[in-house]
Amino acid sequence: MASKRWRMAIGSDVAGLAYKEMILADLQDDDRVESVRDLGVPASDPESESYGQVGIRLAELVAAGEIDRGVLICGTGIGMAISANKVPGVRATVAHDSFSAERSILSNNCQVLALGQRVIGPELARRLVKEWLGYEFDSSSPSNEKVVVITRYEERFAS
Numbered sequence: 001m002a003s004k005r006w007r008m009a010i011g012s013d014v015a016g017l018a019y020k021e022m023i024l025a026d027l028q029d030d031d032r033v034e035s036v037r038d039l040g041v042p043a044s045d046p047e048s049e050s051y052g053q054v055g056i057r058l059a060e061l062v063a064a065g066e067i068d069r070g071v072l073i074c075g076t077g078i079g080m081a082i083s084a085n086k087v088p089g090v091r092a093t094v095a096h097d098s099f100s101a102e103r104s105i106l107s108n109n110c111q112v113l114a115l116g117q118r119v120i121g122p123e124l125a126r127r128l129v130k131e132w133l134g135y136e137f138d139s140s141s142p143s144n145e146k147v148v149v150i151t152r153y154e155e156r157f158a159s
């Protein structure tokens with residue numbers, strides 16, 4: 001299990017707002033979390049932004065090294081994952097089962113977990129985030145060279 005304390009952020013669109021509030025509270029209570037930023041959408045104005053705006057904002061914090069990991073929630077998680085993956089250096093995935101959540105770290109070194117509030121129940125969503133925080137990528141593992149293939153490709157387009 002990981003010993004690191006994570007600097008985190010969480011965000012949602014209107015379709016993921018209820019889970020965002022619930023998981024934010026979990027993260028604030030989790031000893032493994034050093035800090036957690038709420039990137040919206042706000043409950044007071046839930047239609048203010050769509051998933052693309054929130055997902056890209058969170059991913060830019062990851063790319064800038066300001067946070068280690070992020071959780072994004074929309075109806076399916078798909079729009080959030082697509083948005084976050086547009087930011088160079090960021091690896092985001094939807095994972096709605098334990099094994100995929102584990103492998104998203106141990107195989108893929110994903111910094112961002114996307115969940116769908118319209119797809120899975122609240123207790124599974126909470127459990128997946130808790131489990132996901134317990135894994136840490138091993139850069140000496142055989143998976144590293146596979147992730148590096150993606151990083152090298154991205155670097156060809158870096159300005």
Ligand SMILES: O=C(CO)[C@H](O)COP(=O)(O)O
Nearest residue numbers: 015074075076077078079080
């Ligand atoms: O799930 C979503 C995007 O992947 C979003 O919460 C809803 O999108 P919509 O179906 O286009 O409203």
